Amino acid sequence: MDKKLSRRSFFKASTLFTLASACVPSLAFAQEHSDHMGVSTNASRARIFFNNQDQFNIIAEACERIYPKDELGAGAKELGVAFFIDNELAGNYGSGAKDYRMPPFIQGAKNQGYQYPITRAELFKLGVNALNEEAKMRYKKGFLEISDTQKDEVLKAFEADRTKFSFGGMVKASDFFAELRSMTLAGVYADPIYGGNANMQAWKMKKFPGAQMSYTAQVLNEDKFEIIDPVSLSDMSH
Amino acid sequence: MAKTLKKADVVVVGLGWASSIVANECAKAGLKVVALERGANQDTSDFLGAHDEYKYVNNFALKQDLSKESVTFRNESKQMALPMRKNYSFDVGNNVGGAGVHWNGMSYRFLPYDFELKSMTEQRYGKNKISKDYSIQDWGLSYDEMEKYYDKAEKMMGISGEDKSPFSGKRKNPFPNPPLEKTTMLHKFEKAAKKLGYNPCMVPAANCSQPYENSDKQSLGACQYCAFCEHFGCEYAAKASPLITTIPSALATKNLSIITHANVIEILHKNGRASGVKFINTLTLEEFIQPAEVIMLGSYVFNNARLLMHSKIGEIYDEKSLKGTLGKNYSFQITPSVNGFFDEPFNVYLGAGALCNWIDDFNGDNFDHSKLDFIHGASFRISQNGARPIASNPIEPGTPTWGAAFKKASVRNYTRFTYIGAQGASLPHNSNYLSLDPTYKDAYGLPLIRITYDYTKQDRKLYDFMLPKLAGIMKEMGARKFYTSPKLTNYGLVSNGWYGSTHIAGGTIMGAKKEESVVNTYLQHWDMPNLFVVGASNFPHNPGYNPTLTINALAYRASEGIIKFFKEKRLLA
């Protein structure tokens, strides 16, 4: 008891201490509440990477199948995940700015990792087209016209490299699928400042409190399970 | 033409933990030190509001830029090594402070057994306990000789811990700070481990449990359990890093100057003496020569070995003839684990990088190996360092990895999941080593370092032995369901897209004899007395713990050596 109390005052003191010692430029950290952030229907948002709306919509549909709306809450579409992916493809992620891209490009063992000359931006363009072609080959309709179950079948074929569509050896369907899946999850759960996770709905579902400054109080309060309203980086204050 | 700069007493290459300790000790001793760091400067104010998983984890904000430099990898010499094109496996540091900025802070001392692995193994089990293909050796310094350096490192870093593991080497002094607070999960682990007759203990943490002034009069704040340690810089200055300890202390002496964006490409030498280093300004691409009386490499495992190889200092290891020591004894870690799914939810979102409870009952030679066909072992630990939502989507085997069932399971399990991880020792093997890649180059035209590595029989035996022990603890903790990690297949850079471990060792190993090491026990190069090399590259094998406290202790040892060298100007061994 005494130990806890004295530790508690330590923490208090230390907060002051760090504010002083770290010479905080961000005491005036952005306070702006950004309600509009991440709402996919907002007029201030449009695609910036994909050339046409169908490509964008195919990505949006595929992401929704990976992370669908259900009784727990929003799915990828409502969370704005396609905007997130579209934005990322237009930037460093798409161009592989921090990837090693020197030749020669030789396909090796699986545990040697990705070895394609194409960037992720190119991979997604190939991939989106392939999703549509695969749908046509299987169901004689484009990806946007087929049913949810049929979309799942197409995605499963990609995941398992069992597509009818051929990438001509340029990439594996499963490489595109793996990238699409991980970017979907990133768009669902990244801070809303990146354009997905609209209104932190995905964090609320998962009970992740976001960018909190400190959990010392919880830890000292016997670490009892607690659900905390999340905060975004756009709201985080020191 | 490269421009020649004013000669320094000591030039340190890179400015992570290893170099910054040497820089600080030398600067305090009155030597003029120049630090050359390939990345940019940074400080604590850069990390305010940096609770951004996507930027720091997915996009490796603080990590090595692979477009400039990567590594190549193959399992065995028959294969062609290919470059790591995307960041999978190693989160190598890239700026002032190195990986000591975005690390977790788990700060174990190695076991006395680790330092005398060969002689203690032979003493207890005879000379033929393991095959000759495993090039194990003593490190040349005993634990008792290391103790004072460990003590120095702990006091500088403000380690928070408790001296409760009966297997640890004897300490002269208590930990500088009390351990961090335990969470529900840690209590559960502790109780279960005790019930099973093991000896749980809090992991020594470089996350300060209270405000602390270190041995260099530098201040550290108290950890806020905010859970943004691993991959992040600490905005509270509560996680020990060079940025808040060694570097400000060295700068205060006015004897350290730091040159950033300085990528060292060669160590210059003549007649067995190093004369300086050549570096390239990564922004202007101008070349410079920095002359120095003493050169110290602290450029992490890969570049410590690569710069020596490229500069033709020492003999590169040859797998066929077994000749040469440079690049030898490269080792990774063996990491069996168990995942546990619980009925009740936990505050998994909170924690600290080194907020962990641990047992050492199956590490080192802390248990009898006479009936076992492997040596050494693993430490087991439960970590509460904060589950972040992009990375943490726990599902049981058999659950789809996407779609409605995935969403339901991963959302529910997020708060009801934990794992116990083991860090198993990795022993050096003749067929595992570092060399220069014949094909792939970095942005400045230098060959990349090539890793030839695979798990060996010993590793698989060790791994299989640990699985049921791990499962036993998880069961005792009351998990509804638990699953041990899959069988060890071949080592690879790609580990299911998860961050693996940046705990690698070897390449420029230390030892008491020139025939079996690159540097002596002062971390001084056998062939070049004014060249010192420090890092996990010095470890002749990789023990069952995180490396950094020992790297730092060795850096204190090297500092002592460098200061001594200025008086004696000779090989110190």
Ligand SMILES: Cc1cc2nc3c(=O)[nH]c(=O)nc-3n(C[C@H](O)[C@H](O)[C@H](O)COP(=O)(O)OP(=O)(O)OC[C@H]3O[C@@H](n4cnc5c(N)ncnc54)[C@H](O)[C@@H]3O)c2cc1C
């Ligand atoms: C996510 C993560 C978590 C970790 N957690 C732990 C932990 O809990 N406990 C633990 O013990 N360890 C941990 N580690 C490992 C720990 O960070 C390293 O062991 C330690 O930081 C290594 O220190 P170093 O000084 O040897 O190298 P580094 O920190 O890598 O420093 C080397 C420096 O040299 C620079 N450099 C490299 N090449 C050149 C060149 N040619 N020219 C100029 N400069 C160059 C680099 O930019 C870098 O700044 C973790 C690592 C990571 C990535």
